[in-house]
Amino acid sequence: MKKINIGILGLGTVGGGTYDILRDNRDVIRRRTGVDYEVTRILEINQKAIEAHGVDPSVVTQNVDDILSAGDIDIVVESLGGIEPSSSWMLKALENGKNVVTPNKAAVAANYGKLKKAAEDSGVQIRIEACVGGGIPALTAITEALAGNVFTEVMGILNGTTNYILTKMGDEGLPYDEVLKDAQAKGFAEADPTADVEGIDVANKLSILMALAFDQYVPPQDIPTVGITGVTMDDIAAARDRGCKIKLIAKAAVAGDGGLSCEIRPMEIPLDHPLAGVNNEFNAIYITGNAVDEVMFYGKGAGALPTGSAIVGDIISIMRTEALK
């Protein structure tokens, strides 16, 4: 049985979830892939995280080069977050012939071209399913099962925090400020919610979706973006009167002349549109292709295990590819 060694950079929420799935679902993953694997090294300084996940201390390192430059690591999971040093570390891992899996949308949106090229030059893969929509396997669908399509439009509800806030404003009739406080208390919103409520997180995700669906790179900061801080109860009532819900929608479409348009803003979605049924912390990606027509993927856009599911799916894909080599 082929054996794959995995190194994990960061045992935070997502890295920890990934570790737990690899441990708990080991039998089924081995049977399905015919490949054995082991997490042989983890970069982490937080002793509580190491203990919480029951990690053997001999696996833990505080030196990133023990993973990036190790001869015996096949796959590096980069689950640290932030553009740097994550991007440089992923590049180094790829240059050293290691496959990379990451949920780091900010780093990928900023440096996808460079990362992709480094992977190609080394004959390895960088896989990024967890960057958009958490556990929802939409990116893999775009690049694999739906790859026979010319895509004409992608639309999505790509941020759970803002979708939770808009859902509560609509369902419970509470204004933005009050719902935000409640969401923060429940852990659905960060203490500093700027990246979520201003659409910055969504812009990273739409940039990645466009790169994959349309093969065109638009930097996140170039996407016209309006967050949800200006949505009032009057807006929500007016939308309801028109048979609509307000959702923070990321949208990109190819025009007849081949030009690409994109925007992120609160939009009115008719109640009978499938995206109108995507509520609370759920996410969805709605894609139109010239063969498949309209298809939608729905699920949890965040969280340790859903996001870990996407990372483990990418690891499995790499294991199967390595087994063919």
Next chain:
Amino acid sequence: MKKINIGILGLGTVGGGTYDILRDNRDVIRRRTGVDYEVTRILEINQKAIEAHGVDPSVVTQNVDDILSAGDIDIVVESLGGIEPSSSWMLKALENGKNVVTPNKAAVAANYGKLKKAAEDSGVQIRIEACVGGGIPALTAITEALAGNVFTEVMGILNGTTNYILTKMGDEGLPYDEVLKDAQAKGFAEADPTADVEGIDVANKLSILMALAFDQYVPPQDIPTVGITGVTMDDIAAARDRGCKIKLIAKAAVAGDGGLSCEIRPMEIPLDHPLAGVNNEFNAIYITGNAVDEVMFYGKGAGALPTGSAIVGDIISIMRTEALK
């Protein structure tokens, strides 16, 4: 550039759709895969179909062995339908070292184990994405991107004809017989609708879903199945009073003791459940896994191009695997 030769058995609705996508999206498929391909042989006697798709007559044969036993065919698309001779022909193709792609749910539900084993013995693939949910890439998600999960439940609206009829009964207040006639006139239901309205088509699909998600084979005829012919306007009104819609639901779940339960019958779905928003001819597959939690896939469950999209996705996956060999 690696070159793959494709043979197609049957240029009917789905075979024809597949042929059209392979021709029309050729540039984008070549660029995405780095592999070239050609449809080098088609089994078909219907001259009108051959002309309608603009097929070069030199590609057409009436002898199936020109495809199954040809030394120069890498992938066989079996788009004839029916359990036999399709199953025997797929087995022969696999035994001869050819990859097989099929939308033939009846043949796959009857013979999945045999087909899978023949593929493994020959070191090739049988891919069946188009068997369930038309263009919706749910099977690939289960076996690939979500393969890190232990699945606990699958639920689906797996038949467009019955979903169209139930939607119209609910929306327009027309009884079953009238809606069926209208659906037949519009081409959404067959002249003999038995396989659809009695749930036989759905049973084939649920059998396949269970084989992939739970690695357990339940023959379609062993699945407790109730179709939609007994659904009355009173049932629909009573469901509405309870805040529900009636949908023909296929459901399978793993019990705590590891036992598998399954059934197909009209069920009441609460209006706030994502499956309640799946209307008309659309299909959806709703899956629960121990890592990803709940995820849903939505799209067109039938039709030449959506089903062709799934077949071409499978062809692309095989081309990428062959390119690694």
